[in-house]
Amino acid sequence: MKTRNTLETTPAVPAATATVRDDIQPCESENLDRFVTGLVTVLPFLALGLAGWQLWNNLLHVSDLIVLVIMYTLTTLGITVGFHRLFTHRSFQAKPWVRATLAILGSAAIEGPIISWVSDHRKHHAFSDEEGDPHSPHGHGDGVTGQLKGLWHAHLGWIFQHDQRGSHERYAPDLMRDPTIVWINSTFLVWAIGGLVMSFLLGWLIGGTLAAGLTGLLWGGAVRMFLLHHVTYSINSICHVFGNRAYDTSDHSGNVPWLAIASFGESWHNNHHAFPTSAHHGLKRRQIDLSALVIDGLARLGLAWDVKRPKDEQRPFKRPSGAPTA
């Protein structure tokens, strides 16, 4: 029998209710939101053409790749360690300045303000792959067409829709009471643009020329956004259709090894749905999880504590070996 994710309760995620209407966050200006979301989606894609032209003509600077790696690492950690494991699931505690830094870095990833991100993700856990899930790839029709429609919706389509977004008041009341987080949430644009300015400055600093600053903006800004957005979206799409299901969770989450490095450990997604509050998503030696390494590093430095991990006796839903994985 499949069981809802009560294995390790996530106090931050309210229990799913029969009606989902009160859970939905209304959108103040849907058209404007769609326009901005479209820009943020399309511009990095167009910038890829420019980056491709630069590669083709052997004009790529070493500084461009350094800026890309620095900015990708910082903003990805902002999302995985910050938005996801710390703020959504409270899988560890951290010093106030560490919390604020992670919230700012996550905002610079340009995946929306922190309170919206957390509300949507908590709602995803409350209604995983059922009606009410903001981005399930399931329930979009039968056959290959339905599956493709579902993958599209889970990957990208859902960010243009506002009919299943998590209500901030219901799903993130803790963050709405935190003045630092409310401030970082309301100044989202500053951090989003700040990440682009930092890409330019890093390129200029490392490359030594204004041209290197501009190509730093291209690689550390646009290319980085494109890569991180699609890796994040893949957790919602690919990791809810494909992958190994080590745990018999009530959803369709899977562990997808080939996405583990790029996603900084987030693609051990079946483990995550089985143990939502665990700071470690990679639960075996070979399940590389860079975010968990960073959290453990913060703990060793005394900057984080109460790092949650599942204990052996908390794993009763593990499939018996040889059980079907569908």
Ligand SMILES: [Zn+2]
């Ligand atoms: Zn999921």
Ligand SMILES: [Zn+2]
């Ligand atoms: Zn989660």
